[in-house]
Amino acid sequence: MLEVNGMENTVYIRMRNRVQVKSNDTVFLRDVAQIISRDNLHEKLECLPVHKVTTKDNNIIIIDVMMVIRLISKAFPTVDIQAIGPPQTIIEVMIKRKSVSIPLFILVWFLLFVGSAITIMNFHEDVSMQAVQQRIYTIITGKQEWKPLLFQIPYSFGLGLGMILFFNHFFKKRINEEPSPLEVEMFNYQQSLDQYVILKENKESVRRLDDD
Amino acid sequence: MTINILLVFLVGLAGGLAVGAGFVAFLVVLGVIPRLTQLTKTMHLVHLYEWSVVFGAIAGTFGSLQDPIFSAPGVIAIPIGLAAGIFVGMLAAGLTEALNVFPILAKRVRIEERIVILIMAIVIGKIAGSLFQWMYFVDL
Structure with a gap:
């Protein structure tokens, strides 16, 4: 009998991974977590305010599941709360995004362009690419050539083609639908950043001796 | 004499072993072969690609040690050059x-959406740098 009652009052919550809010928003429970509960409880739970974003907050706020449980059990002392999944939600406060300035973008573009041109020339000099190409040309045709352009021009375009193939991007068009190494890399980087802020911004997760 | 020959051998x-292992380690770290199999959906043929790399390395060694000459028309250099460039x-x-x-x-620059344009900067930079080097720079 008791068990049946307990079951009826069980609330399952699962914290979302990452949530974006605007500054001065109030964050409700439905924003930070998925909830399963009895129907008559559900709406009240969803509208439970969890956090009010103020100007004092950083642009990253961590909502720990412990805090959410404390909140729910304060409002509904009889429910049994089961937390599933990630133990915290990262709230990203979207401060009005400055759009990228075009001159800065052009500068970065130019920097990368010149940089990669110089890098490839240095690489070629470093590995005596020209001597190797002259020799390959001689092996193929039997002719001596100081500038074997018949080999070198396709080689140069192949360079770019190889990079595009590797990154799986032909401008916006995909060659196949799997995520490119770059996207996986961006994802991994974001994961590491999240991991960092979870530990760094969550006051509860680290306890230090000097508490000032 | 025999000992000398054995020692040189x-x-x-040993030298070949070290260089070969290093070459393969380099390819593995940069993930070129997995990327190619992923693009062409030929994961099951990956051991054949390994052999292609091995035979390529042996052919390159043979070419640089023996100076063979094939007297083929120059057009043959185009696909070989293209393949070398892609690699x-x-x-x-x-x-x-x-x-x-x-x-x-x-x-840093906050341009997740326009990153493709930045990649194109690097790609075009590589092509331009390479063309510039072979057509003008070597004559300077």
């Missing part, structure tokens, strides 16, 4: 990726 073998391009891309250049750059 051993030194040559080096993939190596360069793999290296860029291994060094985590783009994720950090995109975060």
Whole structure:
């Protein structure tokens, strides 16, 4: 009998991974977590305010599941709360995004362009690419050539083609639908950043001796 | 005399072993072969690609030691040059990726959506730098 009652009052919550809010928003429970509960409880739970974003907050706020449980059990002392999944939600406060300035973008573009041109020339000099190409040309045709352009021009375009193939991007068009190494890399980087802020911004997760 | 020959044989073998292992390790770290199998959906043929790399390395060694001459028409140099370029391009891309250049750059400059344009800067830069070098720079 008791068990049946307990079951009826069980609330399952699962914290979302990452949530974006605007500054001065109030964050409700439905924003930070998925909830399963009895129907008559559900709406009240969803509208439970969890956090009010103020100007004092950083642009990253961590909502720990412990805090959410404390909140729910304060409002509904009889429910049994089961937390599933990630133990915290990262709230990203979207401060009005400055759009990228075009001159800065052009500068970065130019920097990368010149940089990669110089890098490839240095690489070629470093590995005596020209001597190797002259020799390959001689092996193929039997002719001596100081500038074997018949080999070198396709080689140069192949360079770019190889990079595009590797990154799986032909401008916006995909060659196949799997995520490119770059996207996986961006994802991994974001994961590491999240991991960092979870530990760094969550006051509860680290306890230090000097508490000032 | 026999000992000398044996010793030279051993030194040559050891050198080849070290260079070969290093070459393969380099390819593995940069992930060129996995990327190619992923693009062409031929994961099951990957051991054949390994042999292609091995035979390529042996052919290159033979070419650089023996100076064979095939007297083929110059047009043959075009596909070989293109293949060489694609391979080096993939190596360069793999290296860029291994060094985590783009994720950090995109975060810093806040242009996740326009990152393709930045990649194109590097791609076009590589092509332009290479063409410039072969057509003008070598004559200076």
